[in-house]
Amino acid sequence: MADRSGVAIAALIAAALLAAAAYLALDLKGNIAFALELRAKRLASLATVAVAVATSTVVFQTLTANRILTPQIMGLDALYGFGQTALVFSLGGLGYATLDPRLKFAGDATLMAALALALFLPMLRARLDMTLMLLAGVVMGFLFRSLSALLARLMNPNDFAIASAAGFANFSVVRGDLLLVGAVVTAVCAVIVWRSRHILDVLALGQDHATGLGLEWRPTVGALLALVSALVAVSTALVGPVVFLGLVVVALAERLVGTRRHAVLLPASALVAVTALVGGQAALQHGLGGAGELAMVVEFFGGLLFLVLLIASARR
Numbered sequence: 001m002a003d004r005s006g007v008a009i010a011a012l013i014a015a016a017l018l019a020a021a022a023y024l025a026l027d028l029k030g031n032i033a034f035a036l037e038l039r040a041k042r043l044a045s046l047a048t049v050a051v052a053v054a055t056s057t058v059v060f061q062t063l064t065a066n067r068i069l070t071p072q073i074m075g076l077d078a079l080y081g082f083g084q085t086a087l088v089f090s091l092g093g094l095g096y097a098t099l100d101p102r103l104k105f106a107g108d109a110t111l112m113a114a115l116a117l118a119l120f121l122p123m124l125r126a127r128l129d130m131t132l133m134l135l136a137g138v139v140m141g142f143l144f145r146s147l148s149a150l151l152a153r154l155m156n157p158n159d160f161a162i163a164s165a166a167g168f169a170n171f172s173v174v175r176g177d178l179l180l181v182g183a184v185v186t187a188v189c190a191v192i193v194w195r196s197r198h199i200l201d202v203l204a205l206g207q208d209h210a211t212g213l214g215l216e217w218r219p220t221v222g223a224l225l226a227l228v229s230a231l232v233a234v235s236t237a238l239v240g241p242v243v244f245l246g247l248v249v250v251a252l253a254e255r256l257v258g259t260r261r262h263a264v265l266l267p268a269s270a271l272v273a274v275t276a277l278v279g280g281q282a283a284l285q286h287g288l289g290g291a292g293e294l295a296m297v298v299e300f301f302g303g304l305l306f307l308v309l310l311i312a313s314a315r316r
Helices: 002-025 034-066 074-098 099-127 130-153 157-167 175-196 197-203 207-212 217-239 246-255 260-289 293-315
Strands: none
Touching: 002 034, 002 246, 002 260, 034 175, 034 197, 034 246, 034 260, 074 099, 074 130, 074 157, 074 246, 099 217, 099 260, 130 157, 157 197, 175 197, 175 217, 175 293, 197 207, 197 217, 197 260, 207 217, 246 260
């Protein structure tokens, strides 16, 4: 098992580096220095999103003891979108545009963390089964999206256009004003999660076993949920909501490494996500001349995988 994991991690590192090289060098022409600088920023943005989505999904699946649920399926990205729409509605398009994006991101991430704790901690304490958790996620996602749509209907067309921009995933646009803060937040959260990898292994045993082994369950889960909220805020702020990306990369990583040990699954999931996003964007944008949107491809195959996993779990 250790040999398989090591070989898989080495192969994933090579694949991620190859995807990054292809993204930087494929169809490179014109002002090469300018093109490389722009592509390097986009590459950093894609890598940040990949690590944030993969890490948040692994942690969330461990906390919920469910390999199908992701923070996005449970509506956290819809919560972020609702916060953006509410800001545009209350401040107007001009007021929203003049806000410091880093201050705005910090406020959104804090609000998401607080609401995530209020929503998910009671569910985890009640030990809801998968059906009820999925239903709760669908209801919360529908609620936040409906509230966003309601506020959007009350806006003028200019404000509506600004609010709508946050509702669609776009891997081709770099949010330069948020890239640095997003990368820093992702790096800090990833380091904290990595240092907590053995705690996550204990949490994966269940609340009773974790408590019996001396782990303070509620504060530990609360802190990890706050990290998940911050990571979801980063990915959504940089590229928009992507519901099924985390499900795809974690499921694929688990099958490649053959273990749920977090010391292996966390880096493997991040590497799969980087390879998928960077390699997919390189193929679509530079290899096929932009013929297609990576977000649509990810959501299509992710939705199919979600249905397959759901049916497989129902047959057990």
